[in-house]
Amino acid sequence: xxxxxxxxxxxxxxxxxxxxxxxxxxxxxxxxxxxxxxxxxxxxxxxxxxxxxxxxxxxxxxxxxxxxxxxxxxxxxxxxxxxxxxxxxxxxxxxxxxxxxxxxxxxxxxxxxxxxxxxxxxxxxxxxxxxxxxxxxxxxxxxxxxxxxxxxxxxxxxxxxxxxxxxxxxxxxxxxxxxxxxxxxxxxxxxxxxxxxxxxxxxxxxxxxxxxxxxxxxxxxxxxxxxxxxxxxxxxxxxxxxxxxxxxxxxxxxxxxxxxxxxxxxxxxxxxxxxxxxxxxxxxxxxxxxxxxxxxxxxxxxxxxxxxxxxxxxxxxxxxxxx
Numbered sequence: 001x002x003x004x005x006x007x008x009x010x011x012x013x014x015x016x017x018x019x020x021x022x023x024x025x026x027x028x029x030x031x032x033x034x035x036x037x038x039x040x041x042x043x044x045x046x047x048x049x050x051x052x053x054x055x056x057x058x059x060x061x062x063x064x065x066x067x068x069x070x071x072x073x074x075x076x077x078x079x080x081x082x083x084x085x086x087x088x089x090x091x092x093x094x095x096x097x098x099x100x101x102x103x104x105x106x107x108x109x110x111x112x113x114x115x116x117x118x119x120x121x122x123x124x125x126x127x128x129x130x131x132x133x134x135x136x137x138x139x140x141x142x143x144x145x146x147x148x149x150x151x152x153x154x155x156x157x158x159x160x161x162x163x164x165x166x167x168x169x170x171x172x173x174x175x176x177x178x179x180x181x182x183x184x185x186x187x188x189x190x191x192x193x194x195x196x197x198x199x200x201x202x203x204x205x206x207x208x209x210x211x212x213x214x215x216x217x218x219x220x221x222x223x224x225x226x227x228x229x230x231x232x233x234x235x236x237x238x239x240x241x242x243x244x245x246x247x248x249x250x251x252x253x254x255x256x257x258x259x260x261x262x263x264x265x266x267x268x269x270x271x272x273x274x275x276x277x278x279x280x281x282x283x284x285x286x287x288x289x290x291x292x293x294x295x296x297x298x299x300x301x302x303x304x305x306x307x308x309x310x311x312x313x314x315x316x317x318x319x320x321x322x323x
Contacts, residue, residue, distance in 0.1 A: 001067070022044075235284070
């Protein structure tokens with residue numbers, strides 16, 4: 001806690017610090033090896049790990065009530081997490097009113113339906129809980145990111161270290177494992193890849209057990225292609241209009257923009273005076289619904305790719321501001 005206080009006072013902007021939660025994966029309890037990493041094992045029970053996780057939070061908060069130490073919900077099976085929730089309730093800690101609550105022991109199985117079921121169980125048991133996921137990668141975020149308030153991952157740093165990535169212009173370090181520029185570029189890529197999932201309006205229709213006639217199948221495929229074409233055209237227009245607004249905000253004149261995009265100054269003026277329809281992600285969601293591109297898996301995947309490309313361009317503009 002002395003070190004946390006030093007970080008709080010000397011670095012500043014401390015949002016929260018996590019306690020020592022006791023992970024509950026079998027290899028943590030019984031010991032074993034993952035690659036070159038050897039786990040001695042605690043040889044304790046899962047309930048004992050849960051009791052120690054809750055007790056650690058209580059101890060830390062008693063040592064420094066003014067510092068933002070957050071709870072962590074631990075477990076391995078769904079019932080374990082439910083028991084951990086009960087232990088917090090019995091300790092007088094209302095997880096629904098906490099600014100953030102971390103969830104542990106899901107990072108090694110984040111691509112499984114089990115992880116999504118556990119997180120869903122917690123959000124249903126404690127309505128209003130704001131969960132933070134430890135070590136959640138892109139696939140996990142795509143599956144259940146909507147249930148999380150925030151998450152973290154070291155994938156960006158590990159990738160730079162393993163692949164010896166050094167961005168042009170970076171000096172003073174041999175790779176970008178701890179580089180803020182690389183971190184923002186990685187974040188841009190993750191957000192762009194998730195944009196397609198975030199804008200989906202409906203699940204794909206279940207395939208019919210009856211085989212359609214060749215004519216009907218051909219008509220269906222043609223209508224799907226036309227819908228994707230319409231969606232692509234509208235998305236391209238949206239990207240163009242968004243870029244025009246960014247360029248004008250950055251200081252380019254209407255005539256300069258008109259020359260760059262091959263439109264008349266009058267048309268550029270019209271685009272700039274059109275009402276703002278809100279966040280780009282909401283506009284993309286509306287386009288998906290308009291063209292019905294979520295009805296077919298292949299068309300949905302193509303729409304996801306279009307959206308990822310479009311949002312990456314917008315995020316790159318924002319990244320340029322940060323850089």
